[in-house]
Amino acid sequence: MHAQRAEATCQGLRGDAVDAAVANAFLEAMQPAQLEVSLATLDQLEDQARQVDQLWQLRLERAHYEAELARRRFCVVEPENRLVARNLERDWNEKLTAIERREREYAALPEGVPTHLDPDERQRILELAQNLPAVWQAPTTTAAQRKQLLRFLIKDLTLTPQASVIHIGIRWQTEALTPLDIARPKRSSEIRRTAPAVIERVRALALEHTDRKMAHLLNEEHLTPGSGGLFTESKVKWIRFTYKISLGCPQGPAACPTGQRGDGRYSARAAAQLLNVNVSTIADWCQAGLLDSVQEKPHGPRWITLTPQVMAQLRKPWPQHKQRSPRPAPVQPTGNPLER
Secondary structure (H helix, E strand, O other), rough: HHHHHOOOOOOOOOOHHHHHHHHHHHHHHHHHHHHHHHHHHHHHHHHHHHHHHHHHHHHHHHHHHHHHHHHHHHHHHOOHHHHHHHHHHHHHHHHHHHHHHHHHHHHHHOOOOOOOOOOOHHHHHHHHHHHHHHHHHHHOHHHHHHHHHHHHHHHEEEEEEHHHHHHEEEEEEEOOOOEEEEEEEOOHHHHOOOOHHHHHHHHHHOOOOOHHHHHHHHHOOOOOOOOOOOHOOOEEEEHHHHHOOOOOOOHHHOOOOOOOOOOOOOEEHHHHHHHHHOHHHHHHHHHOOOOOOEEOOOOOOOOEEHHHHHHHHOOOOOOOOOOOOOOOOOOOOOOOOHHH
């Protein structure tokens, strides 16, 4: 694959999750209840192996009997009957060949199950299963000792990395297979990435709330950013910048050309134009409590709520501007210009 498609020559996987999954499978296999089932299965395998061995012994015994019968037939034939003797001799050789073939097939059979366990050995195995988890988790147990324990039961492992999981194939010493799937560890960029549900929530809140208000609402909803901790105004701004989320409620009037934000509040200048008053009058009315306004920070811009009742009560019939003092008329020079 590397020579023909320029793919990587090796692959790497984090081993901590794989180690934990295999260790859990090992400890589960060593539970007393599981061992009881395993010992019962071992008894069944012993019975099956014993029956198979008896069947082969019968086959060998029959082959020997047929060969002995062919030998006796050959021995009782008259020497003058050469044709009959040759046929009986050929039959005797075929029976001897059948014995050799049966013995080779019997020798080629796989080894059976271990020797039958006595009650004392079974009891020691069950006691070991109760103490094994404590021994495995003890700080005095070394990694080499844990590996030795694993090799007693596990023959090998096969790891197959996939898109989102790692497939683990455990082959035990008994040739039994146990498949496991564990989640593939996420990259640091994926761990620090904000969840899509949170991004959609920010997109919905950005229509009618400021960055500071959104941070407060997200914290109340127990949502967290990808970097962890609590939401702040700067974190909300970074999310909007990264995912190109427009803000419907800016803090500065310059970012709101219409003068009205998404939450319905007006800037001080837009409110002054609607009420036909000066901006300073808007500030006085806000301080006096006549107008409902919010101010993100001291000396910052005000955003005012104008209801039809408030507009009917405070709106002036014509625009009011500050009266400018008339400019003084220029003094006309008098006398002879040559004298000046």
